[in-house]
Amino acid sequence: MKRTIDTLEKRISDAMAAAAGRSDCAAIVRLSTDPKFGDYQANGVMALAKKIKTNPRKLAEQVVSNLDIADICEPPEIAGPGFINLRLKSDFITGRLLQINADVENRLGIEKEAQPRTIVVDFSCPNIAKQMHVGHLRSTVIGDCICRMLEFLGHNVIRQNHIGDWGLQMGMVVQAIETACFNLTSNDKYLLSLLSENPQKWENESLKRIDLNLEQLESLYIKTNKALEIGHPDFEERIRRLLVGLQHGETGCLIFWSKARDITLKECQRMYNLLNVTLTGKDIRGESFYKDDLHEVVDKLLKSKIAEKSEGAVCVFPDGFKNKEGQRLPFIVQKSDSAYLYATTDLAAIRYRINELKADKIVYVTDARQKLHFEMLFATARMAKWVGDDIELSHVMFGSVLGDDGAPLKTRSGENVKLKELLDEAVERAKAVVEEKNPNLPADKKQKIAEAVGIGAVKYADYSNNRTSDYVFSFDKMLAMDGNTAPYMQYAYARIKSIERKAQTKDVDIATELAGLERLDLTELAELELAKYLIRYGEAIDAAVSDYRPNYLTAYLYELAQKFSAFYTNCPVLDAGPDKRPTRLLLCDLTARTIKHGLSELLGIEVVEQM
RNA sequence: GCGCCCGUAGCUCAGUUGGAUAGAGCAACGGAUUUCUAAUCCGUAGGUCGCAGGUUCGAGUCCUGCCGGGCGUGCCA
Numbered sequence: 001m002k003r004t005i006d007t008l009e010k011r012i013s014d015a016m017a018a019a020a021g022r023s024d025c026a027a028i029v030r031l032s033t034d035p036k037f038g039d040y041q042a043n044g045v046m047a048l049a050k051k052i053k054t055n056p057r058k059l060a061e062q063v064v065s066n067l068d069i070a071d072i073c074e075p076p077e078i079a080g081p082g083f084i085n086l087r088l089k090s091d092f093i094t095g096r097l098l099q100i101n102a103d104v105e106n107r108l109g110i111e112k113e114a115q116p117r118t119i120v121v122d123f124s125c126p127n128i129a130k131q132m133h134v135g136h137l138r139s140t141v142i143g144d145c146i147c148r149m150l151e152f153l154g155h156n157v158i159r160q161n162h163i164g165d166w167g168l169q170m171g172m173v174v175q176a177i178e179t180a181c182f183n184l185t186s187n188d189k190y191l192l193s194l195l196s197e198n199p200q201k202w203e204n205e206s207l208k209r210i211d212l213n214l215e216q217l218e219s220l221y222i223k224t225n226k227a228l229e230i231g232h233p234d235f236e237e238r239i240r241r242l243l244v245g246l247q248h249g250e251t252g253c254l255i256f257w258s259k260a261r262d263i264t265l266k267e268c269q270r271m272y273n274l275l276n277v278t279l280t281g282k283d284i285r286g287e288s289f290y291k292d293d294l295h296e297v298v299d300k301l302l303k304s305k306i307a308e309k310s311e312g313a314v315c316v317f318p319d320g321f322k323n324k325e326g327q328r329l330p331f332i333v334q335k336s337d338s339a340y341l342y343a344t345t346d347l348a349a350i351r352y353r354i355n356e357l358k359a360d361k362i363v364y365v366t367d368a369r370q371k372l373h374f375e376m377l378f379a380t381a382r383m384a385k386w387v388g389d390d391i392e393l394s395h396v397m398f399g400s401v402l403g404d405d406g407a408p409l410k411t412r413s414g415e416n417v418k419l420k421e422l423l424d425e426a427v428e429r430a431k432a433v434v435e436e437k438n439p440n441l442p443a444d445k446k447q448k449i450a451e452a453v454g455i456g457a458v459k460y461a462d463y464s465n466n467r468t469s470d471y472v473f474s475f476d477k478m479l480a481m482d483g484n485t486a487p488y489m490q491y492a493y494a495r496i497k498s499i500e501r502k503a504q505t506k507d508v509d510i511a512t513e514l515a516g517l518e519r520l521d522l523t524e525l526a527e528l529e530l531a532k533y534l535i536r537y538g539e540a541i542d543a544a545v546s547d548y549r550p551n552y553l554t555a556y557l558y559e560l561a562q563k564f565s566a567f568y569t570n571c572p573v574l575d576a577g578p579d580k581r582p583t584r585l586l587l588c589d590l591t592a593r594t595i596k597h598g599l600s601e602l603l604g605i606e607v608v609e610q611m
Numbered sequence: 612g613c614g615c616c617c618g619u620a621g622c623u624c625a626g627u628u629g630g631a632u633a634g635a636g637c638a639a640c641g642g643a644u645u646u647c648u649a650a651u652c653c654g655u656a657g658g659u660c661g662c663a664g665g666u667u668c669g670a671g672u673c674c675u676g677c678c679g680g681g682c683g684u685g686c687c688a
Binding site for chain 2: 026028030031032033034037041043046047049050056079080081082083125127164167169287310311312313315321322323324325326329331332334335336337339341342366367368369370371372373397399400406433436437438464465466468469470471472474477480481482483484485487488490491492494495496498499500501502503506543546547549552555558559562565566568569570572573574575588610611
């Protein structure tokens with residue numbers, strides 16, 4: 001089932017082309033700004049009239065006379081300076097609803113993309129030896145939604161969790177694990193003896209016994225970091241040696257590193273499961289994966305004269321980038337101490353994604369502060385001809401999560417707020433609300449509802465904000481029952497489910513009433529409004545996915561829930577007469593399916609049967 | 612200094628290649644519950660879209676300048 005707006009766009013554009021005798025015509029069909037203008041409006045005639053220097057209203061008349069859309073709309077009306085106003089026929093609306101109802105694939109009548117692409121999405125990207133914190137929330141959640149939407153439309157999505165598991169800090173990570181082993185050894189005679197006699201065996205033995213969780217590892221890492229900052233030359237030298245050892249693949253260093261990686265990834269996976277994010281172990285492809293390609297990246301850039309030595313470092317100077325003195329700005333791919341950095345890794349990753357993963361598009365979901373980095377990265381990759389003109393590189397950026405004070409969200413002591421603590425508190429608060437509103441539910445149900453609502457609220461708040469702007473984090477707002485929040489959406493869904501449960505006690509067989517449904521009765525305004533909105537779901541997804549903006553989807557879902565709530569208060573369902581009831585049951589069913597699909601399939605937010 | 616992002620109702624924010632009278636939610640005020648979950652609905656009030664120019668049939672949206680804020684700006688990611 002084609003999207004209505006696309007069909008209208010095509011037909012009107014064609015009619016414009018016929019009227020104007022040229023091919024570059026765009027109807028620019030949009031939702032009407034006001035119900036009195038109908039459902040859709042075409043804005044393109046005025047621009048075209050200007051281009052071909054003619055009277056826009058006359059042109060509009062010509063276009064309309066060429067136009068055959070009687071299967072969809074009432075006769076179009078020309079208004080104002082040259083708008084074409086379109087009102088959907090009620091037959092068309094009911095036809096669509098029935099088609100959605102009959103969709104056996106449960107896709108709510110939404111078609112897959114005619115030309116599926118291979119799209120790599122790079123997101124989440126936690127770091128080794130660090131707990132996920134609020135800074136990872138947006139990338140993880142928005143990236144996941146983008147993947148889900150693209151996949152639903154039939155694209156081949158390849159998730160890439162580009163974790164920070166290589167580079168400068170790894171010396172300290174190795175040191176941290178080693179410290180943990182020493183701590184273990186200090187009161188263990190056997191390990192003590194091994195330490196002097198057989199260091200290799202000591203490493204294996206102590207690692208086997210070590211039982212660190214990520215929190216403990218992180219705290220060791222932080223201590224190491226602090227010790228380094230204070231500045232002991234010996235210690236500094238030791239960390240540097242560990243880093244070099246790791247980079248040269250010394251087994252001792254590698255097994256410590258690998259242990260830290262395992263501890264970290266295990267905990268991250270817990271977070272993904274808790275967040276209902278689709279990432280798994282197979283999506284992990286961190287910086288370390290590219291470590292052996294870095295030399296070649298720099299070498300190729302140097303050989304092709306794209307990179308040059310400057311102040312000891314190897315730099316690329318892409319066109320159009322200037323520094324503060326107005327001189328060309330470097331994209332450093334190798335430091336003067338010959339170490340590689342994230343620019344190098346990112347270039348290696350681009351090559352891998354295009355050559356091995358066969359990406360048509362690569363989408364990076366990272367915060368807005370990295371904008372310049374990605375602009376230079378893309379420019380460099382294109383200069384090197386590693387990325388063809390037919391391949392799209394997108395930096396999907398987002399703003400920061402702020403605290404009440406307007407500064408990036410931190411704890412009182414100035415640390416990043418841990419994601420786990422944030423989610424725990426959200427669930428805790430949601431639980432208090434469930435307890436208050438619905439104390440009679442069994443405890444396990446209350447817990448499930450609290451988890452769905454609490455975590456859903458955090459995610460939904462993130463989605464519903466325009467991703468490019470910063471937003472102020474507020475439990476009170478995201479858990480509010482009014483407004484564009486997860487609980488409001490979940491409540492609307494729960495109300496429909498409640499009707500369904502009630503139906504059984506009233507001997508109403510919903511399945512039977514919906515199965516043979518052929519005629520609908522949309523006489524009430526609230527019914528018609530809801531019906532029209534339901535058939536637009538595909539348009540909302542398209543808008544959200546084509547600009548990677550989940551807030552378009554949440555805005556649609558919210559409005560849908562509002563229209564449902566209006567319908568719910570005005571139109572009794574189960575007590576309606578036999579002529580009205582099937583239509584109303586269908587509206588309930590399709591609303592529930594749409595909300596569930598949007599929340600649970602596309603946003604990864606659980607719905608609940610009762611609240 | 613330069614670059615990027617932003618500035619919309621008291622607050623938080625939507626606003627889709629420039630479209631008709633700029634929209635929500637919160638807060639405020641008024642109303643609706645013998646009725647499928649009131650965790651709801653309906654209504655009222657609230658605006659110089661930072662300021663000043665410009666482009667045009669038409670600007671919150673595009674251009675220029677200014678004011679205010681955030682971020683970035685050669686060896687972190």
